[in-house]
Amino acid sequence: MEEAKGVVKHILLARGRDVSIENLHQGFAHIFESTFESTEGVAEYIAHPAHVEFANLFLSHLDKVLVIDYKPTTLRS
Template sequence: MFGQCGGVRKAERATQDREKLRKREMEEAKGVVKLVALAKFKEGLSESEIEQLIKGYANLVNLIDPMESFHWGKDVSIENMHQGFTHIFESTFNSTEGVAEYVAHPAHVDFANLFFSHVDKFLVFYYKPTTVRV
């Protein structure tokens, strides 16, 4: 009886793993592009000011069609290897053409001008996710 339960869980896990792999392969096939950005905000900027900037960044998803998702977080590492960067942002785009549309979009240009006036350091990296099959 208990052995069957473990077998069912393994089968469910295998199905979930296959579904995740299928989703990754579909993203690769359709040309998904990810953006990862690191920011170090200027000294003296309040948490509420940072929160407003993040909300403005997140709102770009509603204004620019090729921008499919937005996530962010703060550094929580104990290794102190962040080189002064405190926040990370991740966005997903439907294609490299979508990235170009995002970069040129007036809402992005306006937001970027505002955002960059509040950061000391900013690093941006665009990449196409690739699945490693072992």
């Protein structure tokens, strides 16, 4: 979904630093979690020039990165 200025609409839900006591972080220290209305929205976001510019800058400061996109299936608690 695009707004008037061509910026893909998405929500950066949350960010945080790993505090797990399980020692299974595999060297990853931070997490960023976003939600999109559709997989097409993710594709538009990835390809958007503003994202590409940011990603190139951001990734240059990271040792490694892992990206998982998924369509959430809610389970019972």
